[in-house]
Amino acid sequence: MTEMPSVRGKLKKDAPLAKLVWFKAGGHADWLFEPADRDDLVEFIASIPETMPVMALGLGSNMIIRDGGVEGVVVKLGKAFASVEKLDDVTLKCGGGAHGVLVSSAARDAGIGGLEFLRSIPGTVGGFVRMNGGAYGRETCEILIEAEVLLRDGSVRTLSNEELGYSYRHSELPEGAIVLSATFRGHPEKPEAIQAEMDRIQEARENSQPVRTRTGGSTFKNPEGGKAWEHVDAAGCRGLTRGDAQVSEKHCNFLINLGNASASDIEQLGEDVRDKVKAHSGVELEWEIQRVGRKSG
Known part of the structure; x- marks a missing residue:
């Protein structure tokens, strides 16, 4: 031991x-x-x-x-890891534990535009950096200058945007690394314009996503030239269930826990959906949700 x-x-x-x-x-x-x-x-x-x-x-x-x-x-x-510091007129240094709402609000107050989309992603800076978090046509890689990371061997390194090797919902951040902070750069903008854009994004999210349920956000990555939810819907999976896990009827690229679903129920439902989509259209959906840990106790 x-x-x-x-x-x-x-x-x-x-x-x-x-x-x-x-x-x-x-x-x-x-x-x-x-x-x-x-x-x-x-x-x-x-x-x-x-x-x-x-x-x-x-x-x-x-x-x-x-x-x-x-x-x-x-x-x-x-x-202790949720600080947001203004470095100059267009740049913020944000702790790895800072929530997207905090970062976007700090950017608004500082008159920094371009970070509004972070408000709509239910996550923290560390997750944004690792997964190239994005929404409403924007991605983390578009605003990230560099990230300070703690590597598994205990050393601290500053990795540039280029070193993180970004692609769609993916980075080359090493396994076991922890994001201590990230530096984001936007552009000068009036706070009222930033707030209006955040309000627009929030309304769109409320109207289209099951935000007040036990969900995991977008389940599958959008395949080349299409939307994941369209393929899920076309395969007849809207409302599909396994135990207490369900494909959301409001947005069918979201899985939800109706009450007592196990993690296995949720993951297997996702695999059911992937199988049905493959059979229907030939498209092989890739998981966007991270699935971690041992499959059984």
């Missing part, structure tokens, strides 16, 4: 994760660490065996935690 180092933050063994993800389903983490601050996190990662897996967890919105739980350490960044 590995002896864990002492920390100033919270370190809990066999910690339940379901309450920390939007689907409200899934197993436990072998260890859950909520660092007190940056130094606490860096020292901890440098002290544990390099063979021990490490996974950062933001808002848990675009993620299935499998029922068997997550091996190693899950790191949850709190308020």
Whole structure:
């Protein structure tokens, strides 16, 4: 049994994760660490065996935690990692744990346009950087200058946009790396114009997505030349269920937990949808939602 180092933050063994993800389903983490601050996190990662897996967890919105739980350490960044600092008239440095709503609001107050879309993504800066988070025609790679990351060996590096190797909903951020901060650049804009754009995006999201349910956000990546939801709908999957997991009737690229769905129910429903779409149109949908952990307890 590995002896864990002492920390100033919270370190809990066999910690339940379901309450920390939007689907409200899934197993436990072998260890859950909520660092007190940056130094606490860096020292901890440098002290544990390099063979021990490490996974950062933001808002848990675009993620299935499998029922068997997550091996190693899950790191949850709190308020100490949620700062937003204005560097100049068009640039913000944001902590890895900062929510998209906080970042976009800070940008508005500073008169920085171009970051409005972050308000509509239910996640944190770390997730945006790792997954090239995007919505409403914009992506993180369009505004990111660089990211400061803690690598699995305990070293801290600053990676440029180019070094992160962005593509659609993907980056080359190394496995086990944790985003400490990211620097975003927008353009000068009047705060009232920024607010109007954020209001437009928020209204569109409320009208088209099942935002007040236990969901995981967009389930599948849009295939070349089309929309994932159109293929799901055409294959007759709108409203499809497996246990308490359902394909949303409001937006069929969203899966929802109607109450007591297991993570296995949700993931298998997604696979059911992929099979039906493949049979109907020949299109092989790719998961956008991250699926992590052991499949069974």
